[in-house]
Amino acid sequence: MVVDRSPRLDRVFHALAHPARRAIVRQLSVGERTLTELASPLKMTFPAASKHVRVLEAAKLVRRRIAGREHRCSLRASPLKDAMQWTEQFRRHWEASFAALDTLLEEMKAQEQPRSRRD
Amino acid sequence: MVVDRSPRLDRVFHALAHPARRAIVRQLSVGERTLTELASPLKMTFPAASKHVRVLEAAKLVRRRIAGREHRCSLRASPLKDAMQWTEQFRRHWEASFAALDTLLEEMKAQEQPRSRRD
DNA sequence: GGTATAATAAACCAGATGGTTGTCGATAGA
DNA sequence: TCTATCGACAACCATCTGGTTTATTATACC
Numbered sequence: 001m002v003v004d005r006s007p008r009l010d011r012v013f014h015a016l017a018h019p020a021r022r023a024i025v026r027q028l029s030v031g032e033r034t035l036t037e038l039a040s041p042l043k044m045t046f047p048a049a050s051k052h053v054r055v056l057e058a059a060k061l062v063r064r065r066i067a068g069r070e071h072r073c074s075l076r077a078s079p080l081k082d083a084m085q086w087t088e089q090f091r092r093h094w095e096a097s098f099a100a101l102d103t104l105l106e107e108m109k110a111q112e113q114p115r116s117r118r119d
Numbered sequence: 120m121v122v123d124r125s126p127r128l129d130r131v132f133h134a135l136a137h138p139a140r141r142a143i144v145r146q147l148s149v150g151e152r153t154l155t156e157l158a159s160p161l162k163m164t165f166p167a168a169s170k171h172v173r174v175l176e177a178a179k180l181v182r183r184r185i186a187g188r189e190h191r192c193s194l195r196a197s198p199l200k201d202a203m204q205w206t207e208q209f210r211r212h213w214e215a216s217f218a219a220l221d222t223l224l225e226e227m228k229a230q231e232q233p234r235s236r237r238d
Numbered sequence: 239g240g241t242a243t244a245a246t247a248a249a250c251c252a253g254a255t256g257g258t259t260g261t262c263g264a265t266a267g268a
Numbered sequence: 269t270c271t272a273t274c275g276a277c278a279a280c281c282a283t284c285t286g287g288t289t290t291a292t293t294a295t296a297c298c
Contacts, residue, residue, distance in 0.1 A: 003162065016202075017132035019122050020256095022128070034274080036274065043122065045259085046274090048256070048257055051255090068266075068274090070275080080212070084203055087202050093148060096196075164289085166289085188244045188296065189244055
């Protein structure tokens with residue numbers, strides 16, 4: 001169990017590793033969007049944006065519903081939950097480091113008082 | 120502000136998108152490790168593992184302290200916090216979908232009762 | 239000094255990624 | 269029906285990724 005063989009997480013983290021794809025996710029968090037709507041704010045051609053949506057689909061972050069000639073996309077957030085749960089298992093680490101920083105700041109504060117009297 | 124220009128998040132999510140690198144993070148969550156210790160459980164050559172550690176360093180997820188001939192690596196969790204906070208902004212979406220599933224299950228349950236009497 | 243060990247560096251490779259342009263099919267609307 | 273629009277698809281390209289092998293540097297130990 002040393003290595004984390006989890007292609008689901010691979011795909012989700014990879015999907016989130018590109019600013020355009022994160023932008024798409026945020027757009028979809030507001031509500032359903034067609035491909036052209038998703039593509040228009042991105043500084044790239046339509047086919048490029050379309051590829052990004054496919055990457056998000058592969059990560060199961062986006063569902064596509066074809067309605068006539070337009071493809072309506074919506075967010076599927078559960079893979080985000082998986083990603084968050086993975087990172088959350090290290091919560092105590094960043095909390096610990098902030099606690100350490102707090103302690104340091106406390107100590108600096110405590111030393112500042114006597115030093116200002118000494119000086 | 121349409122596109123998410125955040126190279127920090129790019130690097131963090133990209134760093135987490137590979138099973139070997141997630142395995143390294145988990146190893147470091149237990150405590151400090153040298154490069155050879157990090158590489159040994161991975162099914163790849165040492166230089167390959169070393170490259171993965173560099174990717175993690177670029178994402179500021181790993182700090183390296185050189186001690187004689189060995190490089191001691193430790194976890195810097197704060198970028199994980201950033202990644203988690205980004206995903207967390209969509210929490211209500213997956214909670215909503217689970218709420219919807221709950222509702223669905225409730226409805227199915229409610230319909231099951233009369234149907235089992237009908238059958 | 240001589241040898242084993244920790245790690246880097248460089249060269250190389252196959253395949254993935256991220257983008258483009260151009261062509262095509264299907265649907266909506268005049 | 270004709271035209272505009274939404275989108276897929278394919279080809280192409282440069283660059284990045286993830287891995288290898290080989291050689292090299294620097295430290296530790298006998």
